[in-house]
Amino acid sequence: MAIRTCFSAFLLLLLPLEFIAVMGVTPPPPLPLPECRPIVALDRDLLQFALNLEFLEAEFFLYGALGDGLDVLAPSLALGGPPPVGGRKANLDPIIRRIIEEFAYQEIGHIRAITESVGGVPRPRLNISAEAFAAFFNRAMNTTLSPPFNPYANSLNYLLASYVIPYVGLVGYVGTIPNLVGRTNRELAASLLGVESGQDAVIRTLLYLRANEKVMPYGVTVADFTDRISEIRNRLGRCGLKDEGLKVPMQLGAENRTTSNILSADADSLSYSRTQPEILRTVYGTGDESRPAGFLPNGGAGRIAVRFIAT
Numbered sequence: 001m002a003i004r005t006c007f008s009a010f011l012l013l014l015l016p017l018e019f020i021a022v023m024g025v026t027p028p029p030p031l032p033l034p035e036c037r038p039i040v041a042l043d044r045d046l047l048q049f050a051l052n053l054e055f056l057e058a059e060f061f062l063y064g065a066l067g068d069g070l071d072v073l074a075p076s077l078a079l080g081g082p083p084p085v086g087g088r089k090a091n092l093d094p095i096i097r098r099i100i101e102e103f104a105y106q107e108i109g110h111i112r113a114i115t116e117s118v119g120g121v122p123r124p125r126l127n128i129s130a131e132a133f134a135a136f137f138n139r140a141m142n143t144t145l146s147p148p149f150n151p152y153a154n155s156l157n158y159l160l161a162s163y164v165i166p167y168v169g170l171v172g173y174v175g176t177i178p179n180l181v182g183r184t185n186r187e188l189a190a191s192l193l194g195v196e197s198g199q200d201a202v203i204r205t206l207l208y209l210r211a212n213e214k215v216m217p218y219g220v221t222v223a224d225f226t227d228r229i230s231e232i233r234n235r236l237g238r239c240g241l242k243d244e245g246l247k248v249p250m251q252l253g254a255e256n257r258t259t260s261n262i263l264s265a266d267a268d269s270l271s272y273s274r275t276q277p278e279i280l281r282t283v284y285g286t287g288d289e290s291r292p293a294g295f296l297p298n299g300g301a302g303r304i305a306v307r308f309i310a311t
């Protein structure tokens with residue numbers, strides 16, 4: 001007993017030495033690539049940047065659930081921005097419609113909260129047409145789906161299309177919060193992130209329940225679709241693996257112990273984060289923050305997005 005205690009004490013003594021030695025030889029973690037580093041911007045501009053995703057989600061959810069957008073539900077929040085292109089009421093089951101309708105109203109609240117706290121920006125031109133989603137899905141699947149993917153056709157397609165968007169908003173907030181200076185701004189962004197990640201979790205859970213189902217008429221499972229969507233977002237973002245489908249190899253699952261991946265997160269189950277340029281590369285679908293297209297054909301609103309186009 002005494003010997004063991006003595007030995008333990010000896011180990012305890014060694015511990016700090018070993019710690020220091022390790023600290024001495026371990027190189028600092030590599031700096032991220034220049035295109036992956038956080039940008040420098042004012043709190044106001046960072047929060048206004050988030051409006052781009054909030055507008056996109058608001059319009060897609062409002063149209064999908066109700067067949068009308070912000071111009072009918074909360075016209076003052078669009079601040080005179082052009083109406084979105086191609087939104088339609090989706091052919092949804094009653095329960096999914098309820099859920100999406102709630103998400104839609106939440107997005108209106110988010111736009112109002114940001115606008116009231118740091119001022120708004122006019123809604124950017126948004127392309128939420130079936131064709132815009134079809135183009136994104138073709139890129140994800142690296143093929144021309146026939147018939148073209150239609151997000152508005154049924155609940156499953158709509159959920160798959162929804163898989164594309166709130167996650168990008170979520171990782172954007174995670175990336176933004178550490179760079180906000182003002183305490184109230186950080187609190188606002190954290191509260192926005194709370195609901196955004198909740199939406200993403202609900203969408204992913206609903207899809208997980210149908211993970212093995214084949215999406216008709218393509219014969220590709222829901223899980224495979226999510227895998228390919230996550231893959232294309234990683235490719236477009238150009239900053240490594242920050243996005244995972246609903247089923248993953250064990251070594252990417254939580255604690256390396258599961259292949260289900262209802263929440264996408266890193267080795268310590270912490271949320272991935274993305275910078276504003278990574279987000280633009282993804283929602284433009286061009287992999288280039290200076291080349292708008294896709295869901296934001298004329299580029300994002302606010303100083304940050306505009307600055308990348310101008311340079």
Ligand SMILES: *[C@@H]1O[C@H](CO)[C@@H](O)[C@H](O)[C@H]1NC(C)=O
Nearest residue numbers: 085127129131132135294297
């Ligand atoms: C919307 O996207 C589709 C598919 O990429 C494209 O054909 C259409 O021209 C776009 N509309 C606008 C206004 O950008």
Ligand SMILES: *[C@@H]1O[C@H](CO)[C@@H](O)[C@H](O)[C@H]1NC(C)=O
Nearest residue numbers: 139140141142143231232235
């Ligand atoms: C996409 O498909 C083409 C031709 O089928 C193939 O050459 C290419 O490697 C594929 N790209 C990816 C990223 O899978």
Ligand SMILES: *[C@@H]1O[C@H](CO)[C@@H](O)[C@H](O)[C@H]1NC(C)=O
Nearest residue numbers: 250251252254255256267268
């Ligand atoms: C899981 O596996 C990865 C390597 O694939 C390793 O880096 C990580 O430490 C493992 N995590 C746990 C909790 O075992």
